[in-house]
Amino acid sequence: MAPAQNPIISQHVAVIGAGAAGLVTARELRREGHTVVVFEREKQVGGLWIYSPKPESDPLSLDPTRSVVHSSVYESLRTNLPRECMGFTDFPFVPRLEDESRDSRRYPSHMEVLAYLQDFARAFNLEEMVRFETEVVRVEPVNEKWKVRSKTSGDCSNDEIFDAVVVCNGHYTEPYIAHIPGIKLWPGKQIHSHNYRVPDPFENEVVVVIGNFASGADISRDIAKVAKEVHIASRAREHDTYEKPPMPHSNLWVHSEIDTAHEDGSIVFKNGKVVYADSIVYCTGYKYYFPFLDTNGYMSIDENRIEHLYKHVFPPALAPGLSFVGLPGMGIQFVMFEIQSKWVASVLSGRFTLPSQDKMMEDIISSYETLDALSLPKRYTHKLGKIQCEYLNWIAEECGCPHVEHWRNQEVVRGYQRLVSHPETYRDEWDDDDLMEEAYNDFANKKLISFNPSYFLESRT
Numbered sequence: 001m002a003p004a005q006n007p008i009i010s011q012h013v014a015v016i017g018a019g020a021a022g023l024v025t026a027r028e029l030r031r032e033g034h035t036v037v038v039f040e041r042e043k044q045v046g047g048l049w050i051y052s053p054k055p056e057s058d059p060l061s062l063d064p065t066r067s068v069v070h071s072s073v074y075e076s077l078r079t080n081l082p083r084e085c086m087g088f089t090d091f092p093f094v095p096r097l098e099d100e101s102r103d104s105r106r107y108p109s110h111m112e113v114l115a116y117l118q119d120f121a122r123a124f125n126l127e128e129m130v131r132f133e134t135e136v137v138r139v140e141p142v143n144e145k146w147k148v149r150s151k152t153s154g155d156c157s158n159d160e161i162f163d164a165v166v167v168c169n170g171h172y173t174e175p176y177i178a179h180i181p182g183i184k185l186w187p188g189k190q191i192h193s194h195n196y197r198v199p200d201p202f203e204n205e206v207v208v209v210i211g212n213f214a215s216g217a218d219i220s221r222d223i224a225k226v227a228k229e230v231h232i233a234s235r236a237r238e239h240d241t242y243e244k245p246p247m248p249h250s251n252l253w254v255h256s257e258i259d260t261a262h263e264d265g266s267i268v269f270k271n272g273k274v275v276y277a278d279s280i281v282y283c284t285g286y287k288y289y290f291p292f293l294d295t296n297g298y299m300s301i302d303e304n305r306i307e308h309l310y311k312h313v314f315p316p317a318l319a320p321g322l323s324f325v326g327l328p329g330m331g332i333q334f335v336m337f338e339i340q341s342k343w344v345a346s347v348l349s350g351r352f353t354l355p356s357q358d359k360m361m362e363d364i365i366s367s368y369e370t371l372d373a374l375s376l377p378k379r380y381t382h383k384l385g386k387i388q389c390e391y392l393n394w395i396a397e398e399c400g401c402p403h404v405e406h407w408r409n410q411e412v413v414r415g416y417q418r419l420v421s422h423p424e425t426y427r428d429e430w431d432d433d434d435l436m437e438e439a440y441n442d443f444a445n446k447k448l449i450s451f452n453p454s455y456f457l458e459s460r461t
Ligand SMILES: Cc1cc2nc3c(=O)[nH]c(=O)nc-3n(C[C@H](O)[C@H](O)[C@H](O)COP(=O)(O)OP(=O)(O)OC[C@H]3O[C@@H](n4cnc5c(N)ncnc54)[C@H](O)[C@@H]3O)c2cc1C
Pocket: 016, 017, 018, 019, 020, 021, 022, 039, 040, 041, 042, 046, 047, 048, 049, 070, 072, 073, 074, 078, 079, 080, 081, 086, 134, 135, 136, 137, 168, 169, 170, 171, 172, 215, 292, 325, 326, 330, 331, 332, 333, 334
């Protein structure tokens, strides 16, 4: 889309959430000349990466009266991507070698990611825009503007009017529980990975873990250290799958998906195997959830498809006043937030314009048709998979910012290949030193790091 001829307009914008998406969105909006208020219900920045040892009281998070714990991070969590490709483009996520308390590993722990986001907020003075311990409870359009009702921890409620609202509330807090035929009568314990923290409660148990991607692969191996047996149910596997992954966990098996659960405690897999289990851990993902949003019926969620969003960011009927940053999961995350928020900021300022409402709807309908043609269910709408880089480069062109670097995209592609093929070791053994070198040289050329990349890379080998 060509730049608009309009003069630059400064808008008053509310951002919901001070996780990675909300922080970078606030920065980009302010850079573009907008005034920004970030609402954050926690006491600090970092969102998902603020580890809470205490999970929710209801292990399946089904009780609507429960008190919600935002984070889904477990104690042993390390990043599932190399740190170089995770960081924002102008603030690389590189080791802080001068500080011994920091984790310098290429796949660091969750604490290092939180420390990085705190560094980012400090470096760009972002906290001055954040109202902590302030939860947004209602957002509604009123006379071409947006009314935002917030509530402080002291239960003080406040209504304010904004020109625009950017939703950055995260989407890993509301669990999706896969249905298992017969589960109502099954007598064992059930927990969703959102509420998993440490393996200790599973000592000497027989445990079934449903799901075998990043969290499922990690949590099953974490539990296998203390459990009697761990059986992974994987939907992605053939019906007859029954495998024992190589050591060190001789008590771990991978099956195809579950067929049925029974009153006598048995779980029957589609491969015909029967396991008498004590616990089931659901690593079955999350649901998009915007309890504060009232759009007079313009928007809805159907089978985890948010209807309707142009390029996963703008609802045509309400754009550009309402937008969403951070919805597509997996892959390059922080840089996706950065590129999407540059787009939002530049559309709000009038530097770039969106197509007409009809054209945006046409694009959305055509994306639904593409999914249908591939026989993919609605819940795949916001999963970008292999086309993520193409998607990001399209937005980058739309708002005049650089494409995703070659090394960054390749690190994600090869990182996920390693995750699937070597879930035990992918964080500590890799075969993409060439990409790491390219990344650090890129940082040095752009003067984003103060150390010599070749000295740093050699000292690691
Ligand atoms: C287990 C797990 C591991 C992951 N590992 C990686 C990884 O290794 N690498 C990677 O790049 N990505 C990873 N991700 C993806 C990760 O979610 C994103 O990288 C990113 O941190 C999400 O940022 P966000 O700002 O969108 O959401 P969040 O970090 O969840 O932040 C949302 C913020 O909004 C606030 N909020 C919510 N509702 C309200 C409200 N009504 N009012 C006020 N504030 C509100 C919350 O308190 C929170 O601070 C992982 C995700 C999970 C679940």
